[in-house]
């Protein structure tokens with residue numbers, strides 16, 4: 512078992528050496544995941560409700576709540592990593608469906624989300640925690656990869672207690 516941070520970067524590396532021009536990173540945080548997969552000519556749009564300063568010419572940070580986000584263009588790669596559990600379940604489902612719809616031909620949806628096995632589920636049962644089956648039923652396309660993960664005990668910046676995470680990781684291709 513691995514720590515979540517290490518696992519995230521190991522998972523996004525599954526997309527290398529593919530090249531992505533237009534990247535959307537929803538709930539981007541500091542944009543580290545999208546920047547790690549971007550090329551010199553990639554254009555990243557990162558949406559996060561918390562203002563962030565990301566000093567990289569390829570990165571455009573949009574300070575917005577995902578509940579108010581509307582697609583008006585298509586992308587080669589959409590990253591949805593560890594953010595759906597902050598949204599109410601119906602909104603999270605709609606967002607996931609919209610992400611897949613708004614991919615360019617052969618575009619990739621890269622998803623990491625928490626499942627009901629995660630300890631946070633008991634605190635937010637009406638939020639977006641997804642199983643493999645639920646995700647596949649929503650996206651209605653055969654995933655290139657879909658698997659469950661469990662992390663080792665760790666402590667994060669926002670939570671002083673040691674805990675594990677359980678979730679799923681998926682790559683869908685349009």
Ligand SMILES: C[S@@+](CC[C@H](N)C(=O)[O-])C[C@H]1O[C@@H](n2cnc3c(N)ncnc32)[C@H](O)[C@@H]1O
Nearest residue numbers: 538539540559560561575576577592593594597
């Ligand atoms: C656990 S962090 C994940 C960051 C990044 N995606 C990653 O995997 O490294 C969750 C991020 O989602 C953002 N977030 C949570 N709820 C949101 C919402 N309703 N709209 C926009 N961003 C949100 C938080 O501000 C935070 O930066």
